Amino acid sequence: MRDTDTDKVARLSRERFEHTRPPSRRDMPPVDTTNLPPGPRQPSLAQSAGVLRFRHRYVPGLRRRFGNVFTVRLLPAGRTVVISSRPDVTKEIFAGDPAVFHAGKGNAILGPIMGEHSVLVLDGAAHKRARRLLMPAFSGHALRGYREVVAGLAKTEVASWTPGLEFRALDRMNALTLEVILHVVFGVTDEERLAQLRPxxxxxxxxxxxxxxxxGFPPLQRMGPWKRTVETSYALDRLIVAEISERRQAPDLAERTDVLSQLIRLEDDGERLCDAELRDHLVTLLLAGHETTATALAWALYEVGRDPEQMARARDAARTGDDDWLEAIFKESLRLHPVLAMVVRTLMRPTTLGGRLLPRGTTVAPSILLSHSDPANFPEPERFRPDRFTGDHPPSLTTWIPFGGGVRRCLGAAFSQMEAVEVLREVFSHYDVHAVGEEGPKVRNITSVPDQGARIVVTPISG
Known part of the structure; x- marks a missing residue:
C-alpha cells in the first residue's frame, strides 16, 4: 500500500473514532426517574460491571429481587435502562415505531469498532437505507448460493479433527465460522490475505x-488495552481497504457472488458506496455473524455430546436429511445459552410500555437471558430440548429472541441458521460427539461463551 493510501486509511480510522464516540452525560437528555420501575441503588460503575461482566448471576438476582421489570443505570453517562422479561412488553417494543424506538443509540458503545455507517448503530432513514442495501445479499436466492461454500468449508474443518483427542469446540467453531465469513462476505481466497486477517x-x-x-473516555485510547485495540482496528482497516481497492479492479467483479462484490456493484441514487461505508458494513457482518454462530454451535456440540439419546437423534437427522431437527438443535442452543444478554432501544419521546409511562431518553431492553430461562416461556428451562422448536407450536418471537425482533431483527438470522445446519450435518454424519467435564458461561466482550471452551472428544461412526 502506497504512503498516500496509508494516510487515507489512517484518516478514515481516526475519523471513525471521532464520529462514533459514545455519548457523554451532557449529550444525553435528562431522564425523569419518578415513574421508573425499581432497581438497585449501587453506583453506575458497579451496576455496569454486574450487567456486562457478571450478568449470569447479577441479572437473575435483580429479577428475584425486583420482579420481571426493573431499572439499572449503566455507563457511559449513567444511562437509564429498563430491563424487562415480559413477553407483552417485548412485543410492544418490537412492534414500536422505529422513529420512537431507536436501536442505534442503545448500540452506541459498539460504534468505534463497527463504524458510523454500521446498520447496528444507525437509526431512522439512515438505518432503513443501510438495511435496504444489505438485504439482497441475504435473500433466499443468495443463501442458496452460499450453501455450497459453507458445506465445503465445514467438510474441510471436520476432516481435520483427530478422533479420541480432546479439543475445545469453541476454538474450532470460531475458526470455521471465521473462514465462512471471510469467504462468503469478504470473498477472500488468497491465503496470504487470509493469514493477515485472521489474527x-x-x-x-x-x-x-x-x-x-x-x-467514552478518549484519553484512555493512548494507553494499555485501549491503545492496543485502536492499533488493531487501524491494522484491520488497512487490510479491508486494500481488499476493497483490489476488488474494485477485479476483472471478474460482475460475476462474483460474495457480499463485498455485491456491495461494490451497488448504486444508490446513482452513487457507489464509499470505502468507509463498505468497511463498516463488512466489519459489522464479520463481528455480528462470526462469534454468535460459533458460540451457539460450540454449545450445541457440547449439549448433544452430554446425552447419548440426543446424540443418536442428531446422528439420525444428519443421515436422513432431517434439517428441521438440526436447526432445532441450533435454536435450542441459542435458547439455553444466550450469546447476547439483551436487545436495546432508546425512547425518543415518552411512551407507555406494559401500562407504565416511560420518559424520553429511557433505554428499554428486552432481556434475552431472562426470557429464555423463564419457566413460563420454556418449561424445564434448564434442560436441553430441541423438540421445543419442532411441531405445530414453536416458541414465539417474543420469548425466543436471540436475533432481536421487529424491523431491527438481525439480517443474518437465516444465514446463521443455514450455516449451522450445514456444520451440524457434517459433524454428525461422521462423528459421535462426547462432552468432557462441566461448562458454564463466561463473558467475553459483549457476548457469553463456554468458560472452558466446550470441550469434546469425537469418535468415528461405525458402519
Missing amino acids: LVYRTVNVSPLVLLGW
Missing part, C-alpha cells in the same frame, strides 16, 4: 467489556 479479527472479537466502556 486481527480474533483480537477485535476478544475486546473486553472494560475496553468497550472506556470508549
Whole structure:
C-alpha cells in the first residue's frame, strides 16, 4: 500500500473514532426517574460491571429481587435502562415505531469498532437505507448460493479433527465460522490475505467489556488495552481497504457472488458506496455473524455430546436429511445459552410500555437471558430440548429472541441458521460427539461463551 493510501486509511480510522464516540452525560437528555420501575441503588460503575461482566448471576438476582421489570443505570453517562422479561412488553417494543424506538443509540458503545455507517448503530432513514442495501445479499436466492461454500468449508474443518483427542469446540467453531465469513462476505481466497486477517479479527472479537466502556473516555485510547485495540482496528482497516481497492479492479467483479462484490456493484441514487461505508458494513457482518454462530454451535456440540439419546437423534437427522431437527438443535442452543444478554432501544419521546409511562431518553431492553430461562416461556428451562422448536407450536418471537425482533431483527438470522445446519450435518454424519467435564458461561466482550471452551472428544461412526 502506497504512503498516500496509508494516510487515507489512517484518516478514515481516526475519523471513525471521532464520529462514533459514545455519548457523554451532557449529550444525553435528562431522564425523569419518578415513574421508573425499581432497581438497585449501587453506583453506575458497579451496576455496569454486574450487567456486562457478571450478568449470569447479577441479572437473575435483580429479577428475584425486583420482579420481571426493573431499572439499572449503566455507563457511559449513567444511562437509564429498563430491563424487562415480559413477553407483552417485548412485543410492544418490537412492534414500536422505529422513529420512537431507536436501536442505534442503545448500540452506541459498539460504534468505534463497527463504524458510523454500521446498520447496528444507525437509526431512522439512515438505518432503513443501510438495511435496504444489505438485504439482497441475504435473500433466499443468495443463501442458496452460499450453501455450497459453507458445506465445503465445514467438510474441510471436520476432516481435520483427530478422533479420541480432546479439543475445545469453541476454538474450532470460531475458526470455521471465521473462514465462512471471510469467504462468503469478504470473498477472500488468497491465503496470504487470509493469514493477515485472521489474527486481527480474533483480537477485535476478544475486546473486553472494560475496553468497550472506556470508549467514552478518549484519553484512555493512548494507553494499555485501549491503545492496543485502536492499533488493531487501524491494522484491520488497512487490510479491508486494500481488499476493497483490489476488488474494485477485479476483472471478474460482475460475476462474483460474495457480499463485498455485491456491495461494490451497488448504486444508490446513482452513487457507489464509499470505502468507509463498505468497511463498516463488512466489519459489522464479520463481528455480528462470526462469534454468535460459533458460540451457539460450540454449545450445541457440547449439549448433544452430554446425552447419548440426543446424540443418536442428531446422528439420525444428519443421515436422513432431517434439517428441521438440526436447526432445532441450533435454536435450542441459542435458547439455553444466550450469546447476547439483551436487545436495546432508546425512547425518543415518552411512551407507555406494559401500562407504565416511560420518559424520553429511557433505554428499554428486552432481556434475552431472562426470557429464555423463564419457566413460563420454556418449561424445564434448564434442560436441553430441541423438540421445543419442532411441531405445530414453536416458541414465539417474543420469548425466543436471540436475533432481536421487529424491523431491527438481525439480517443474518437465516444465514446463521443455514450455516449451522450445514456444520451440524457434517459433524454428525461422521462423528459421535462426547462432552468432557462441566461448562458454564463466561463473558467475553459483549457476548457469553463456554468458560472452558466446550470441550469434546469425537469418535468415528461405525458402519
